[in-house]
Amino acid sequence: IAGITQAPTSQILAAGRRMTLRCTQDMRHNAMYWYRQDLGLGLRLIHYSNTAGTTGKGEVPDGYSVSRANTDDFPLTLASAVPSQTSVYFCASSEIISGANEQFFGPGTRLTVL
Amino acid sequence: GQNIDQPTEMTATEGAIVQINCTYQTSGFNGLFWYQQHAGEAPTFLSYNVLDGLEEKGRFSSFLSRSKGYSYLLLKELQMKDSASYLCAVRDSDYKLSFGAGTTVTVRA
Numbered sequence A: 001i002a003g004i005t006q007a008p009t010s011q012i013l014a015a016g017r018r019m020t021l022r023c024t025q026d027m028r029h030n031a032m033y034w035y036r037q038d039l040g041l042g043l044r045l046i047h048y049s050n051t052a053g054t055t056g057k058g059e060v061p062d063g064y065s066v067s068r069a070n071t072d073d074f075p076l077t078l079a080s081a082v083p084s085q086t087s088v089y090f091c092a093s094s095e096i097i098s099g100a101n102e103q104f105f106g107p108g109t110r111l112t113v114l
Numbered sequence B: 001g002q003n004i005d006q007p008t009e010m011t012a013t014e015g016a017i018v019q020i021n022c023t024y025q026t027s028g029f030n031g032l033f034w035y036q037q038h039a040g041e042a043p044t045f046l047s048y049n050v051l052d053g054l055e056e057k058g059r060f061s062s063f064l065s066r067s068k069g070y071s072y073l074l075l076k077e078l079q080m081k082d083s084a085s086y087l088c089a090v091r092d093s094d095y096k097l098s099f100g101a102g103t104t105v106t107v108r109a
Helices: none
Strands: A004-007 A010-013 A019-025 A031-038 A042-049 A064-066 A076-078 A087-094 A109-113 B003-005 B009-013 B018-025 B032-037 B044-049 B053-057 B060-065 B070-075 B084-091 B097-099 B103-108
Touching: A004 A087, A019 A031, A019 A087, A019 A109, A042 A064, A042 B084, A042 B097, B003 B084, B009 B018, B018 B032, B018 B084, B018 B103, B032 B060, B032 B070, B044 B053, B044 B060, B044 B070, B070 B084
Parallel strands: A010 A109, B009 B103
Antiparallel strands: A004 A019, A019 A076, A031 A042, A031 A087, A064 A076, A087 A109, B003 B018, B018 B070, B032 B044, B032 B084, B053 B060, B060 B070, B084 B097, B084 B103
């Protein structure tokens, strides 16, 4: 199935627990992104990767880490979850050459930290 | 960084036209995007502008003025299925997107 998949779809997590959100794309896009979406704040970039083996910090990186071992996968890890990390998390991918090259979004992971 | 403003909510009648404005202050402008997001779903791409002017795509059009830091999305012949949030996003020179908070459009019969 072409596109981006995310897992899990939703998760309830106790504060202090470690959690990894998974993201896989099969479009061979070189760039991948993680966003969180909160009511009234819109989508905010957490981390990004312009190519396998490199990552960068977005607007709200604290408390999150990422890795990009290959082109297709871009997992997001919460080392010790806190309630303020309750949000909907979207993974996205795109090419990074001139032109539109819009970002394609996965279906999202709804995370609740108690 | 980017500072992107758009109205929070708009309501319109089926068959009507609605214009959603977006203003931005940016460093390293590399294009402006509009996305549509239905409740509980992922954002989907609607339009892209990098040069000044109007881009038309069926019932949807998007306009850009780089000198004014201004864009709008025009939705014509509104249908009930157009009820959604519309997200304005500015791309920087590093190909990262910054999003506005989104405009929720409600279409009434």
